[in-house]
Amino acid sequence: MDEFHNISYFDYNSTTPIDPRVLDAMLPFLQDNFANPSSTHHFGQSINEKVKQAREQIADFINAEPSELIFTSGATEAINIAIKGVAESYSSKGKHIITVSTEHKAVLDTCKDLERKGFEITYLTVQNNGLIDLDELQKAIRPDTLLVSVMYANNETGVIQPIKEIAKLSHEEGALFMTDATQAVGKIEIDADDLGVDLLCFSGHKMYAQKGIGALYVRQRGNKVRLTPQIHGGGHEQGLRSGTLNVPGIIALAKACEIASQEMMQNQNTISELRDSLEVQLFKLPNTSLNGDVKNRIYNTSNICFKGQDANVMIGRMKNIALSNGSACSSAVVEPSHVLKAMGLGEDDAFASIRFSLGKFNTKEDIETVIQKIKEITQTNNNYA
Template identity: 50%
Template sequence: MIYLDYNATTPIAKEVVAEMKPFLEEYFGNPSSLHQYGVKTKLAVEKARSRIAQLINCDSSEIIFTSGGTESNNFAIKGYVLANKHQGNHIITSSIEHPAVFEVCEYLSKNGFSITYLPVDNYGMVNPEDLEKAIKPSTILISIMHANNEVGSIQPIVELTKIAKKHNITFHTDAAQSLGKTEVNVKDLGVDLLSIAGHKLYAPKGIGALYIKNGINLEKLIHGADHEQNLRAGTENVLEIAGLGKACEIAAKNLGKNIAHYAKTRDYLYELLQKSLPQIKLNGDLQHSLPNTLSISFPKVEANTLISRLENVAASAGAACHSESIDVSAVLEAMKVPIDYAMGTIRFSTGR
């Protein structure tokens, strides 16, 4: 079986399993306990926090652990706008966000907030001029993903954050797909909030993190004891936190090598597909996208049918075809991919 769905999830790296194993078999203490059992696990949590901070170039104190990318996005967006609603009620995002951002914005739109969804071009890119035009006096948050999960387009975050800073607006980016596949440096990007998902990074499912720039105030979503700097209640998931920390250490160490490998395998796959099926359509721009992601549209064929016949290949469909209709992804719709092509879109994503 050939696995080409690394954007959906990654296997847990062997080194990550080894890092986690002692906390499954031996070190079980509560990190909040003051005795040696607690101290051992507390040190593991802080070691992982430091490793994540080193990967994205921030202070350890700016990292909060969560249950994954979805919680990180919810906490960043809801937490910020609820804590700062006295300053305004307008949020700007893009039309190609992951549901973990889109659905949060939809929820907020029913609870007193106004949402603007920026369009994208045919390559899935946000135009900074559109962001400038969308800003209002009531705008308090901009949330634009770093890289798209379906077509891989990497947004011009640096240009977008410069606009946000000019207007003194806080900026959040969902980096679930980009971390470990391209450089993610919060200081260079200029972001105030950044979401991380462990299982996209060769760490386990059910663990993530949120970068919160010093000085940014969020309202808590989960109430209880004062864990995670009194920002997220609940005893820390030490086992998976240790795994995420190790995965981030590996990603930092091998980033250049991995990027080159991802691009080589992706480009080779595209070359083979082009030679065999010249009528296919590439979605996105390979020069401005994740090095591992290839979104291909096959004309006048249903993606589910194609995937069902790829018996030895694992990939994802960009459209769900039913008996009476074809549900094309919001990303492909926003990019204005013709329906004859959109219905036959498959995302191939390579890995290490």
């Protein structure tokens, strides 16, 4: 953590540091408690009992039944299992899926793969604030629509979609509904049952657990959701995700959920205050504007356009400050954000935009540091313009 402590880190939507309490909880399962939970001997079964307890804790965190939770390597795998699993299981109904142009690449690329296999995908547009038009969604749903997939909180802008309304509308029109809730779980209260979602994905490393662990919620209450397995070999996780369970990761995710449950309101208050103070100062600079909706967004995210600047150059000049100009889950190819372009920004403005994503380890000093550095860089660039 030494290097982390020397950096003003504003890339929490990319990944979070492991909470020390999470690390303490998982370490015994990397050392002495290493048995395979699928083994029939007493040692293995004792570990299996710990996994069961963790599953119950994580399920309770999102108001799900333990049987509705499938452990994965992360949200990307969960998304693939969900979308492809629905596509194969319900293909007799049709081959039409609806998603949004601002989704994470894990959703978009999975849909592109299905298009190559004969499925038809409708990519909904968004308004300039990043929100979808519910009327457009309703018009897009057809009798052969299998699934609607809409991200809960956007990873680049933080924009929050009206998930409960979208789920209700999807069901009224006879389609299943999935949400990628990776940027929401752990930050805001999630009640999968109340939301009415059929499938929900999230990842541990976005909420202070380790990389390599995630989960897929698959509704079993009421209309049971059917998925065709995408990974075979052993029948783990109810046959939906074969492979030896990542026990340390599962324990870590459970501990992260426990901590988030206890500290969510405190984090929301502290982080939103820091973000607001950041925005107040940065919006005093000339030619700056917010990308996304002011009100309907997650409290830790601010995506700002510094018109006329080059975000990559700005980020490169901030040696001890970690920032992003897009999704860290996209390739390293330098191209404008597909999210910002979908919201109506031109390439120049998209290239001039920086995402600030804050977390619980940020301090007022971090805010002061990044404000001062950005002021210096933009002033220098403006003087040379």
